[in-house]
Amino acid sequence: MKRKVLLIYTGGTIGMEKDYETGSLRAFDFGNIFQKLPEMKLIECEVSVHPFKKPLDSSDMGPQEWKIIANYIGKNYDHYDGFLILHGTDTMSYTASALSFMLKNLRKPVVLTGSQLPIGDLRTDAKENLLTSLYYASLYENNEAVIQEVTIYFEYKLLRGNRTLKYSAEYFDAYQTPNYPVLGQSGVHLNIEKDFLWRSETEENFSVDDHISTDVLFWRIFPGMHLEHLLQMPKMKVLILQVFGSGTIFNTEKTQQTLQLLRDRGTEIVVVSQCVSGGISFGKYSNSNIFTKIGAISGHDMTAESAITKAMHLLDNPKFEGNFAEIFSRNICGEVSVN
Template sequence: MKRKVLLIYTGGTIGMEKDYETGSLRAFNFSHVFDRMPEMNLIECEITVHPFRKPLDSSDMGPKEWKKIATYIGKNYENFDGFLILHGTDTMSYTASALSFMLKNLRKPVILTGSQLPIGDLRTDAKENLLTSLYYASLYENDEAVIQEVTIYFEYKLLRGNRTLKYSAEYFDAYQSPNYPILGQSGVHLNIEKDFLLRPSRDADFNVDTHLSQDVLFWRIFPGMHLEHFAEIPSMKVLILQVFGSGTIFNTTKTEQILQLLRERGTEIVVVSQCVSGGVSFGKYTNSNVFTKVGAISGHDMTAECAITKAMHLLENPSYEGSFAENFNKSLCGEVSLEHH
């Protein structure tokens, strides 16, 4: 039985070609991708291509586009066995994280991929990324999807989407999942680490929740920074602070006063680490105690991209019971390792 895969092309380098007059990259008509890559016809699945009307650079992808993708997957969920989203690399981790929260109780693969070089380049990474992603998107065993979550496939590695970050603008191996193991690797065989795959609860049905609030601010703390600037920013609902190491910040009376002021104004404060690997652990050092005092929320080992999209999804979302802090402290779809902290 041939599996059906819906391929959503949003834009990005993977669908570009070189304009030989100007030397710049331009988007080609992605509906003709089978002409560019006849190998796609050899894969044992039926592929339907749905390109965005206007292909977008990934720096133009945001909440509006995330909702559009989630809604489109929701509408077509019953008609396809898997979903593949082609996306520019710069913000792919944000989109993957946002989709992981919006597509609830997913039982089918949603895979994002892209490339560092255009599909027409001689040395392109686009073909391998696209072909292997199609394999993963159509991979079923005993009539059940092997992958039932939002993932990123890039340069021989399948990663949990909401655990990823782009760490290289230059190498083909552009993504890391520093706090969660690789879900699969493609070599001579397609390997899947089944123990690390997410499984939705059996009694919950798939549904799409596109709630996203943009009243979220992200700030990286640096030595000598004047926190007084925060007091001048008009009221924000969530402030995500990216702080040092395992959750430390300069230990001054001023720090506590400013953070307390924000909390009194009703701002939720979420704390994530500037370190790529590991996470926040309040109380480990004295200089993290201020966060406990003011009632800040630990982001544990979440990536910045994930913490931002999770906050956007949870903030004032009527479909969640309990407070923002209670929900943020839960692992909703494998985005955080709570047991290690």
Template sequence: MKRKVLLIYTGGTIGMEKNYETGSLQAFDFGNIFEKLPEMKLIECEVEVYPFKKPLDSSDMGPKEWKMIATHIGKEYENYDGFLILHGTDTMSYSASALSFMLKNLRKPVILTGSQLPIGDLRTDAKENLLTSLYYASLYDQDEAVIQEVAVYFEYKLLRGNRTLKYSAEFFDAYQSPNYPVLGQSGVHLNVEKDFLWRSKTDQPFTVDTHISQDVLFWRIFPGMHLNHFTEIPNMKVLVLQVFGSGTIFNTVQTKKILQALRKNGTEIVVISQCVSGGISFGKYTNSNIFREIGAISGNDITAESAITKAMHLLDNPNYEGSFAENFVKNLCGEVSEN
């Protein structure tokens, strides 16, 4: 039996081709993808295409589009065996992270991919990324999907979506998952590391929760920074604060005073590391004790993209019991290592 995959085209470089008269890149009609990429017909799955009416640069992708994608997957969940989302590369990790929180108790593959070069380019990476993503999106072991989470496939690697970050604007190997192993690799054989795959911890049915709050601010500290900027932002509900190393910040009276004032005003402070690898450890150094004293939330080894979208999803979400802090430290869908 052929598996059915819904291909959702949002835009991005992968859907571009060069106009050789002007030299500019332009979006092509993704409804004609089978003519552009006839190899798709050789894959042992049925593919249907759902394109956005207006293809978007990934810098224009945000909460509105995340909700659209999640809602459409929810609508078509029973009609397809897997889902493939074609997306621009610059914000793909944000979208993958957001979707991982929105698509609860997922039992089917949701794969995101894109490319560094347009699909019509002679040296493009788009064809391999698209074709292999289709394999992963349709990969089943008898009646059970092998991938049951939101993942990113790029340049021969399958990665957990909410663990990824884009680290190169130049190379085809553009994505990393620094704090979690690769889920699978494509070579002569299509490999999957089954021990690293996510499985829902509940037996509850699949649901879609599109709650997103935009009252979240992300700030990266730097030496010599004036923290009094924080006091100029009214009604800041969550501050995702990216600090040095394993959780250090300036050890000054002003720092403590401002952070205490934020907490007193009701702002939740989530602390994450500027380091690509590793995570937060309150108390390891004296300059991290302030966060424990004020009741800040440790982001552990979560990525910035995942921390931001997780905070947006949890803030004021009526579908969660308990406080924001209690839910943020939980490993909801594989986005953070458990202590």
């Protein structure tokens, strides 16, 4: 039987073409994608296209758009076997991470892809990314979806969405998951590493929880910065602090006083690493003990994108019981290497 895939086009380079009069890129009518890419008709699946009314640059994608996508998938969940989201590359990891938390007990593939060059460009990476993403979005075995999580497919690699980061604005191979293995690779055959795929451990039915709070601040520390500037800002509920290495920060009395004052105000502090690979390990170095003293939360090996969207989803979410630190420390959908 032919699987049915819903293609949601949000915007981004993949849906652009060059205006030869001005030399600038402009969005084309994505309803005509089958004319632009007739090879899509050769794939053994039925594709329905749902473009955003106004295609968005990925820098304009945010919580409101995440909700729109999540709820549209929820509305159409029973009518399609898989979902493909075409998205600009700059914030794709944020959207993939957010969707992984919002789409509960997912049993079908949700694949995001995009491109570094427009689909009409002679050297474009858009065609391969889109066509192979369709294969992955329609991949079933024994009447069960092989992929049951939110993923990103880019340059021959299938990656867990909430583990990805965009590390190159130049190369076609733009995404990595430094702290998690590749889920699959496309070559002559489509390979899947089934041992690395996520499976929900509950028997609950799929649902959408589109709760998102924006009362979250992300702050990267640097040598010589005045941390006390944080006290001059309006009160924040969650501060995600990106620190050195495996969890160190300049160890001064003023640092501890500032962070303790933030905690006394009720601010939750989540600590993630500035390193691309590896993660937080409180106690490994003495300059990380400050975080244990003030009751900060370890982000372990989470990406910044995943930690930010996870905090936004969990903060003040009535569907989660327990305090924020307990909930955040759980491995909800494969975003962190701890149970």
